[in-house]
Every structure is written in C-alpha cells, then in structure tokens.
Amino acid sequence: MSYTHAVAGAVGWLTMDRPAAMNSLNSEMVAGIAAKLGEWRDDPAIRVVVITGSGRAFCAGADLKESQADQQVPGEKDFLDRIVDFFDTVRAFPKPLIAAVNGLALAGGLEVVMACDLVLAAESARLGDAHSNFGVFPGAGGAAILPRKVPVNVARYLLFTGDALSAAEMKQYGLVNEVLPDAELRDRAQALAEKLAKKSPLVLARMKRVANEAADKTAADALRHELFELRNHQRSYDVKEGLAAFVEKREPQFKGY
Secondary structure (H helix, E strand, O other): OOEEEEEEOOEEEEEEOOHHHOOOEOHHHHHHHHHHHHHHHOOOOOOEEEEEEOOOEEEOOEOHHHHHHOOOOOOOOOHHHHHHHHHHHHHHOOOOEEEEEOOEEEOHHHHHHHHOOEEEEEOOOEEEOOHHHHOOOOOOOOOOOHHHHOOHHHHHHHHHHOOEEEHHHHHHOOOOOEEEOHHHHHHHHHHHHHHHHOOOHHHHHHHHHHHHHHOOOOHHHHHHHHHHHHHHHOOOHHHHHHHHHHHHOOOOOOOOO
16 A cells, blocks of 8 residues: 555544655555545544655655556546645645654645645755756645745745755744654654644634635635634534633533534
8 A cells, every 4th residue: 555544542644655656646645545534534533634754755746657657538537636636635624634744845745745734844854846856847736835835935946946945944934833853753743633632623623714714815804704713613512611621620521513
C-alpha cells in the first residue's frame, strides 16, 4: 500500500509511505487517503488527523512518471482529476489537520502542507515549490495559495527559483508553527492533536469554516458569517456543557453537537 493509517486515541494518523519515491503522490495514494479522510470525517471517535511521511521525505510532489504515462480515456478521470479530488477532500476536511513535516516537502508536498491547518516541522525538513525546476505548472495552490501563506516576495522567490527553504526559515515567514528536533516530531504532533481533541469538535469545525472563508470576504461579510455561526452554536450541547464545566470548575466533556 502506498500509504498507511493508524489510530491513537482520538487521533488519526495518515503516513504517505512510498519512501523509495520520496512519497510522491500517485493514484493509489491519493485515492486511499481521500477515502480514509471521508471515513474519518463521519467518525465521531476521530477528532484530529495528522499527515506525515515515511523515510527522508514528507512528500516530493506528484508522481511525474505516472503523470507522463497516464492516458486520457474519454469519460474517465485522468491523473490530474484524481489529484484535484484529493486536494479538494483535504481542504474540505472539517476537523483539524496537522502536517508533521518529517523531511522534504516539495511541489505537491508543499501544497499538502498548505492544505493543513497547523504545521509542525522537523529541524531537517526543507520546504519549497520546485515546479519550475521541471517546467511543471502548479495545480493545487503553489501559485494561488502560497502568496496567501507567506509574504508575496517570498512566494515569488520559491516559485521562480524552485529552491527549498529550511523549516526555521519557513517558520519565520509564518507557514510553519513549530520547528522540532527530528526525534521529537511525532510525539509533539500526537500531543498537540490530543490537546485539540479535548476541545469541542463543533466549535473547532465552525472556527475552521469561518477562518478558511474569511480571506475571500470583506471584513463586514466575515463578521456576519461569524455571527451566523455563533447564533447556531448557542443552540448546541457543547456550549452549554462548556459553560456548565466553567461554573462547576471541572473539565468539559464535549460531544460535538
């Protein structure tokens, strides 16, 4: 299998597992991960998902060999369609997604990182666009989303040069939340995921939806969206449980509705 999955408490782990190919995205991998995310989306026991890679790479991008060999069949999805479906699924996932960047994250690998909500990176990790190195045009956010994640001149540098920057540099530019010693990455990702898993799944999903859509709205429209979500949230079990726990000085037990 080109990816593996595991569950640790309320945390789902997805590991891109093609180390000999630097975990490049092929049809089997993207279909499998998308299907598992669909399953976990509807599983209340899974509250947070971590995505990582095996070996020395997080993900080096799309499998260019498969892309070149793919033959368009009229009426059927081609390789690009399957990649697009995968990224649509990742971006639409309503629960928190943490990227645990264990090594190189290039091209489509960087786009996977950008599709996640929080980014933890090993000290040895390097991140870059790399499409220009092979005359390939990005299709999952390299040119469209990267300038929203880092300063525009940094995005242009990564796009035009094809170079990769260190995890520490990308933390400086705001893409990476934490840089960790390589040996501590998985434990820290699990600990952070467990912290998020104790929060109300409903409030995190609503926060994620408003935050994701805010950049495409005026401030006034974003505030209206926030107030709409607040009004609905005031009717939930979780807000009543959270306030009761505050008054009773105990840990809340959220249920996600």
